[in-house]
Amino acid sequence: MTLFWIASVVLVVFSCILIALPIYRQKVNNDEALRDELNKAFYKDRLSELQEEAEEGLVEDQQDLIEDLKQSLLDDIPAQKDNANGSSISPMAVLIPSVIVVIVLSYGMYMKFGAHQEVQEWQQVTANLPALSKKLMAPEGAALSDDEMRDLTLALRTRLHYQPDDSTGWLLLGRIALANRDVDTAIGSMKKAYDLEPKDPDVMLGFAQALMLSQDDVEQDQARRILGELVKDDYVDLRVFSLLAFDAFERKDFPAAIRYWSVMQQMIGPQDSRYEMLSRSIENAQKQMGQQVGTGKSVSVAISVADNVSVDPNAALIVSVHTADGSPMPVAAARYPVGSLPRTVVLDDGNSMIAERKLSSLDTLMVRVRIDSDGNVATKQGDWFGESEAVKMGESVTVVIDKQY
Template sequence: MSWSEFYIIVSGLITLVLLIVAFPWLRNKNHAKQDSLSNTQIVKQRLAELDREVQEGLISEHDKRQAVDELKLALVDESAFQSHKTGNAKLPLAIGAVLSIACGVIVYAQVNQMGRVAQAAQAIEALPELSQQLASGNANNLTQRDIASLALAIRQRLREEPEDDTGWMYFGRLMLSIGQEVQAIEAIDKAVSLAPSNSANRITLAQALMTTGDVNNLERAQSILLGLLNDNPANDNLALMMAVVSAQLGDLENTERFYQQVEGKLPGDSDMAQRLVARIKELQGNTSEMAALQNTGIEPANVSTAQSDSSEAQTGFNITVRLSDDANTKAPKEGFLIVFAQDANSDNKMPAAVVKLPIDDFPVSVTLTTENAMMPQFTLATLSDVVVTARLSKDGNVAVSKGEWQGSVSAGVTANEISSLSVIIDKEL
């Protein structure tokens, strides 16, 4: 709504109120005038009747004069009453008007949102600069105030132009930069649906899906990347993303295929290349083991148990999860307790280890080790510092949803040792 529209609406409402107040007064004044005219006519008619009655001999002249005097007295009394009744009311009206205006100003001063309106206007003015910073990949340099202003301005713009795919994409990137994966994916999805031919939007959607670590989202990201590679098979960036998501899904064929496309173009000391090579070897080993098991008739579960027994000491934490007083009363009583660890020294939001349990009585003890890794090449043993988070989730998804509660604590990882840790859930999301 523009300011001109706002002023027009306010002027119309004020005019309506004035008409409502003035209408009864104008109506009563008109009625008083009509009543006065009607009484005068009645007196004149009665005088004519008295003359006729005298001529006809029904009454005497003395009776006529007496009746005329009574009519005149009645008319004078009525005129005096009307004059008193319609006396000057300017002072009461003026006092009432002043009080009404004063009350209106006080109430408006208490409930108006002019501060937020000014904030929204400032956010819209800063939108081009902040959007450029977001688009250039410098979202980490944005302050909390910048993020709030940018989100407000983008929402305002999208309210006015809901078909703007660029606005939805900016909003999705902003949410992704602050870890709001669910809102980010929804916004980027909207941008893709508005501009399905825009390959950059589809790439961003695939990246957002990959950050969640959820199997369904990873499969969707793989499908999107396959479609993009069919259109542009020589794109090495897409091939690398495809190799990474295929490795996360345990898809050996596609991991090998697309890693071969980029193998010679990655630096020799690339951490990504080393992880992909380790994952390929692991998948190849699993394939060989399964083939051997099928030939020998040995149950896979027995082999897994033997491997677990012979493995070296685990790295991880014994975590005691407690609730704050607020969380104890307001947090969901049904759902899941999700405990996960993320790398504290990078922007990688993928958990290195995750444990999900049904919500039970607190405090709860949870063991989080390398055995709980989502990817064999990305475990607690590969990290030095982590952020351990305990979240009460309604749907069991690691992605944030409204109404969930969580608590986090930073900790150092000690190799081949299970450390004790305490996490208090005290923050509503």
Template sequence: MTSFILFAALLIVAVIAILLPPLLRAPKPSTGADHREANLAIFRDQLAELERERENGSLALADFEQAQNELQRRLLDEVQPAASAPSETRPGRKTALALLVVLPLAAAGGYALLGNQQALDPLQRQARITPQQIEGMVAGLVEKLKENPDDSKGWLMLARSYKVLERFPQAAEAYGRAGALVDQNPELLADYAEVLSRSQGGDLQGKPTELVERALKIDPNEPQALLLAGAAASDRQQFALAADYWARLLAQIEPGSEEAKALAAAVERARAIAAQGAAAAPAGQTAVANGSAVSGEVTLSGEVAGQASPDDVLFVFARPDEGPRMPLAATRARVGDLPLRFRFDDSMALAGGKKLSDFKTVSIEARVAKAGKAQSSSGDLFGTLSGVKPGSQGLRLLIDQVQP
């Protein structure tokens, strides 16, 4: 709307700028006076000529009087406009003022009467697609896919359309027909898992969990996959695992936002429930977990301390020394919490089900994430202990390096 009004105003200004100068310009000295003076001189010459002819006797008295009267009449006709000129006003200036006022008002009034005023409202200009129109487009897409069933992009579009219509079983089926387009994309795998779960009444176990795990193998920090993985772990009453998934997601959310607050509360509840469950666990299970646990303390070197602030995010995690570098366990804190005590055991296993006790040695890494995310980035501060055997206690991990 603003652009249209500005354009219309500029157009009116341009028209006025073209019309006004000739009307407002001071008139040049009139040539009418010169013309009248020339005519008067001619009249005087003609009158003198008439008098000479009368004196010479070549013109009769009656003819002289008639010619003299004709000259006098013509003289009066010539002089009369000049006498009345001073009393006339300048119509050009009045016209200019009228245009200046009337033209914008006329344009606005004309648009108000004849124009489409709703077109000035950006909300009115937005396309309003009704559910019936979406249904029509979906039906047309279904017909096209019948003719070309190998169109992966078409199946993906159909899946998303069914999701908008909350027709989750059909959406899940369409995702399944999209093939490799979904299989290699962690975001689409997570979306597929969600619609499949919703088509099963919210149950994430089984294939939805498999899809989530595949998504996290491609991208360990895919947000929707982390959210669903935490929910699936919570459904299995693996609350420590759920808390870890959600903590990894929390690291990617803007601190202080409503989403961050809600997720942080869920992480704390899951950890509290996990702690209660560990306290009530049978002695044999506790002994197994304790036997593979690693624990210690993280500190920050004075050489790099000036590059960190108390609110910077701190991650501490365990990785296998050999094989995939997927974290086995992780925790999240702040630089202000240093020195920080940590403890990892099999109950804190992350995606894929791998545990500390499955490996001969692991690495423990602490990282001050300047970007607030778990993945490393330039400027991060970190420290690493390698070759740590499961069951090691009293470890000392010093953060003393800067990521190039």
């Protein structure tokens, strides 16, 4: 704002200079001197004419005519001087009122028609950016009014214009656009944040969330890859599994949706108010699969390793569910890349070994987890493993890999 006023003062001063220059540089017209010269020339010409007329005998009283001519010349001098003195105007008498008019008109017209009030409000909104950002990021951020959201958007755009490398600002602008269902702005803002901080989990999640709303299959595939990286890096956030579950449900991959929602249930526990909502989502997915509500069950397994265990990143992770008595024959099993540990996996009826005996038929169970280093399930020599205690179906299962065959 200070820069604006400085620029306006410079422009006004320049305008005043343009007014002053013609006043002080105007050519001085000395009318008195010009009239004297003219009168002298007229006097001399008339004297010459009288002389010629006298020589020709046309004039008898030449001397009287010369006296009259001199008298008329003298009579013209005082009147001419008075007239010249009466018309004299000081340059300052013209300059000062002109400068005052320029200044009053310039700032008066700006105050009236120059959006002065809007500029002031813009400056106030920009200064209020930290407070608005803090309010948005707080748990009660959803309470922001429409006016506050517009103010925050304006302030962010202003800041990002001057600081285009602010990844946090782009992320915040993208979140506002998501809240307003402005998909194009959300994707564009989140992409700028992602280009600046491609490994930041919050930025990755925000960009994936924006891409999920796109109608472009390529962008949706990119969102799935980003979410897969978050899960692989063990970025434990309910929103990651929520996006994966929503995407799976939209693609009619109902077993996958059920698994993700089940993981969310295990993460929040039955005491959380969202638990029942997730249960309804699971039941809805089961209905879509043609299953009877209440028969679909899954087992969520939290897997970790002891400090003395060395894990080959190229090994496989074999998770098997057994009856509570520890029977060697698994009821359900699944094979995963080791990835990063600790991690959580979910098994359901889709992982059952025998169609006639589903995982959901168990009342109690135990889980074994093994790191298969050679790729051969039949060989166990040297493999690390762990197993859980017997638990009831629906309870969370924890397995620590700390033993070696």
